[in-house]
Amino acid sequence: METAKTVPFFLLSFFILCFLALFSHAAIFDSITQGQLIRDDDRVVSHGLNFELGFFSSQDSRRRYVGIWDDVPGRSVIWVANRENPIEDTEGALTISKDGNLVILDGKNYTVWSSNLSISIPRNKSSKAILRDNGNLILSSISNSRKLWQSFDHPTDTFLPGMILLVNETKGEVRPFVSWKSADDPSPGNYTMGLDPRAALQIVIWEGSKRRWRSGYWDGRIFTGVNMTSSYLYGFRLNVNEDQTRYLTYNPLNSSEKVRFQIGWDGTQRKIIWEEGERKWLTVESEPYNECDMYNKCGNFGVCSLSSSPTCTCLKGFEPKDWDQWQKGNWSGGCKRKTPLKNEIEASNGTDKNVGEDGFLMMKGLKLPDFVNLVASSISGIDVATENCENHCVSHSNCTAYAYVNGIGCMIWHVELVDIYQFENGGNMLFIRLAASELGSSSKKTMVVIIVAVMAGVICLGLCVWLACILQRKRKGGNNEDVPMFVTNKSRGSSVDVSGSTEFSLEATNQLSGPEFPFFNFHCIAIATNNFSEENKLGQGGFGPVYKGKLRGGEEIAVKRLSRCSGQGLEEFKNEMVLIAKLQHRNLVRLLGCSTHEEEKLLVYEYLPNKSLDCYLFDPDEQKKLDWKKRCEIIEGIARGILYLHRDSRLRIIHRDLKASNILLDENMNPKISDFGLARIFGGNQNEANTNRVVGTYGYMAPEYAMEGLFSVKSDVYSFGVLLLEIVSGRKNTSFRDKDGSSLIRHAWHLWNEERGMELVDPTIRDQAPRRKALRWIQIGVLCGQDRAGDRPSMSNVVLMLESETMVLPSTKQPLLICMSSSEDKNVHMEEPLDVSSNGLTCSMTLGR
Incomplete structure (x- = not known):
């Protein structure tokens, strides 16, 4: 018996000793001493176990590099030594040579990389390398601890907290960060990132020698050319040494946060943070983020705006250099002045007394143009405020614009204005020099x-x-055939026929104030829809039927005829017109015009041949046309449309009635959000509102809205979550009434929580759907459908979750509150607070165990 007990103990001891021996061979803590060899299978580990140094290979490659990476799952390499000269086998070694340099030797003892110290170490002295917990590899003298070399001074593609970027205006651009060649090849790639210190400091990404993106100017707090709400802007600091040299650093607001900035092989700069709870790296910011972030997207004197259509327009007083290319969507040629400035006229033709003095056009909310010149902080002892800045611009004939920015001062442009971005929020004010005639008061x-x-x-x-x-x-009572067809907006390029039109907005404009709208003649709309015949009927909305029509010119339209008893009166009618007329986005339906006649109210939309999403999604024969890829595109398109309404449009808009029947599909099956009759405009600082008139559709209403009349952007997020799960499952929300949770969201949560999420996916596409992505999207749908509004993500985060497969998703809570109609989902609009026992609505609270 004693022998039997001794054997297991002996084996256990043997395995422990073997493990310790192996570990002692593989892991070398903290430092490298002179003459010590770090072989291919050795690792140097920082004192706090944050970083490791050693040899690595990229995927499917035998080439060996020496690098530093974080000591977490997924190993992200933050520095590479011999990226231009890899070793082709595993016989290499890292050591400190006799002259004190860090060197990498191949199997034949040839040096393939060296730290190349500018100061040699005496023979009787020695040096030592230490890997710090911030990822910095430092080579220093043992005798006096003087720092001789550090990896932070020679970065590859990653900027870490603690790094110092020197700013030297005389030396010009500095590009210390160079991307990898590909995702698996650490050799130098096509993109570089660094600082342009000329005039006001800014971060720039280059593709070869061309600019790809820039951060805008540093004003002492933030970089002004990036979205003002971006959290990563805060933490940068411009410091000054005793010798007056300047340097840029970054330190996170939370000192315990693990963060890094990286220029990717695809030319995208990303801010990446470590999510301790999920044990994953998470990308939280990326630049360039959208098409307007791309450098000089609209050419010189052009303005890029995501909320305008087209995206690029010329500044006031300017016109496209090449109209043909501009109309084709090629805006790179930029714009030119319509009217020359006074000094230009005088230079070519002499003095003209009839020419007025040049003036300045003010534009707000801009990413200021590139290549600025700064004016000294004072002129003749007077602070250069806005007025003095304007005088300075006027006094220079080649000045094209000026701006005054707190923290920077007076900014002058003497060249063509390059890379202008019109923000929805934030941005700076720019004054553009124009001829007097262009300003309208010469x-x-x-x-x-x-x-x-x-x-x-x-x-x-x-x-x-x-x-x-x-x-x-x-x-x-006259003949309908003699009535002119319609009156449209000239800006759409359509002909205008108002002769004899008795319906042209006379009645409507007395009742509807605001922007100009295209008004159609009611009688001609009746003719176009065959007097609103049943065969022209496309469907029945919550506020009335929708008909297909065809105008005299052959243009097909969709006409929404508001029911007199629908509950949508003149206020809702006006609301929908005002909203849609101001909205321009590829995922929003386009309003062509409207019409009123006595008690009739019509909305005229672009005709979308594929009708609404529910016609395909819930029809067993038609849903086969929606494969997995198309459903993903539809979900992403809807999300971008809602994000535009919530954040990027001129107005902050809550739709309040998102559902499959309100998502129309164009000829390419691209989604367009429609039906804005219930939408509400929020003020800039308004986040939540209350109403005693609960409107919307059962099954899509957020609990706080259905029960208390409280609505916010998170109400739309809830509706989007239901819609997302419907698209993935191919089933209506109400079809799960008899399941375990009485709602699609609750049913989805149970399947996802029990790791049976794939059972929710529509069987017609289940084999096409990548398991990981399908489960991720189900989780996003459940997140959007959380009971508490505060637990739901914003639409900006939803879009980021959908587009990024690496972003860590928050944990979900079990849905408890269920509000479902006892019959098919239907629109409701009530003048009193919602009664849980009326209108066929049943509500229950499921308590957790």
Whole structure:
């Protein structure tokens, strides 16, 4: 018996000793001494176990590199020594040579890389290398601990907290960060990142010798050309040494946070943080983020705006250099002045007394142009505020624009204005120099002419309105065939026919104030829809039927005829027109016009041949047309459309009625959000509102909205979560009423929590759907459908979750609150707070165990 007990103990001791021997061979803590060889299978580990130094290979390659990586799962390499000269076998070694340099030797003892110390170490002295917990490899003298060399001074593609980037205006651009050649090849790639210290400091990404992206100017707090809400802007600091040299550093607001910036092989700069709870690295910021971030997207004197259509426009007073290319969507040629400046006219033709003085056009919310010149902090002892800055620009004939920014001062541009981005929020003010005629007030004589013209126009308009009233009375009961077809907006390029039109906005404009809208003639809309016949009916919305129509010119339209008993009165009608007319996005339906006649109210949309999403999603025969890839595109398109409404549009808009029947599909099956009759505009600082009129559709309503009338952007997030799960499952929310949780969200949570999430995926696409992505999207849908609004992500985070497969998703809570209709989902709109026992609505609270 004693022998039997001794054997296991002996074996255990033997294995422990073998493990310790192996570990002692593989791991070398903290430092390298002179003459010590770090072989291919050895590792140097920092004192706090944060980083490791050793040999590594990229995927499917035998080439060996010496690098530093973080000591976490997934190993992210942050520094590479011999990236231009790899070793082709595993016989290499890292050591400190006799002259004190760090060197990498191949199997034949040839030096393939060296630290190349500028100061040699005496023979009787020695040096030592230490790997610090911040990822810095430091070579120092043992005798006096003087720092001789450090890896932070020779970075590869990663910027870490604690690194110092020297700023030297005389030396110009500095590009210390060079991307990998590919995701698996650490040799130098096509992209570099660094600082442009000329005038005001900014971070720049280059593709070869060309600029790809820039951060905008440093104002002492942030880089002004990046989204003002980006958290990663805070933490940078520009410091000054005793010798007046400047350097840039970054330290996270939370000192315990693990963070790094990296220029990827694809030319994208990313901020990556370590999520301790999930034990993963998470990308939280990336630049360039959108098409307007791409350097000089719209050419010189062009402005890029995500909320405009097209994306690129010319500054006021400028026009495209090449109209043909501009209309084709090639904006790189930029714009030119329509009218030359006064000094340009004088230089070519001499003095012209009829030419007024140049002036300045103010534009707000901009990423200021590149290649600025700074004016000294004072002129003749006076601080250079905005007024003095303007005077300075006027005094220089080649000045094209100026700006005054706190923290920077007076900024002057003497060149063409390059890389301008119109922000929705934040940004700076720019004053652009224009000819007097472009500003509309060149002289008193011009003002007199304008006043006279305006007065004449007012008189003519009054006469037209008077005549229109008379004609309208005479035409009532007349022949519909003689009524002109429509009146459209000139900006759409359509013809305008108002002759004899009795319906042209006379009634409507008295009731609807605000921007100009294209008004169609009601009788012609009736003709176009075959008098709203059943065969032209496309469907039935919550506020009335929708009909297909065809105008005289052959253009197909969709007409929403508001039901008189629908609950959508003039206020909702006006609301929908105002909203959609101001919205421009590829994933929002386009409003062509409207029409009113007595109690009739019509909205005229672009016709989308593939109808609405529910026609395909819930039809067993049609849903086969929606494969996994197309469903992903639809989900992402809807998410981008909602994000535009919540964050990127001119107005902050809550839709309040997102559902499959309100998602229309164009000829390419691209989604477009429609039906804005219930939408609400929020103020800039408004996050939540309350209503005693609960409107929307059962099954898609957020609990706080259905129960308390509280709605916010998170209400739309909830509806999106339901919609996402419907698209993935191919089933209506109400079809899960008899399941374990009485709602699609609850059913999805149970399957996902029990690792049976693939059972939710539509069987027609289950074999196509990548398991990891499908489960991830189900989790996103459940996250969006959390009971508490505070537990739901914002749409900006949702879009990031959908687009990034590496971003760590928050944990989900079991849905407890269920609010479902006892019959099919239907629209509701009530003047009183919602009664949980009325209108066929049943609500229950499921308590956790």
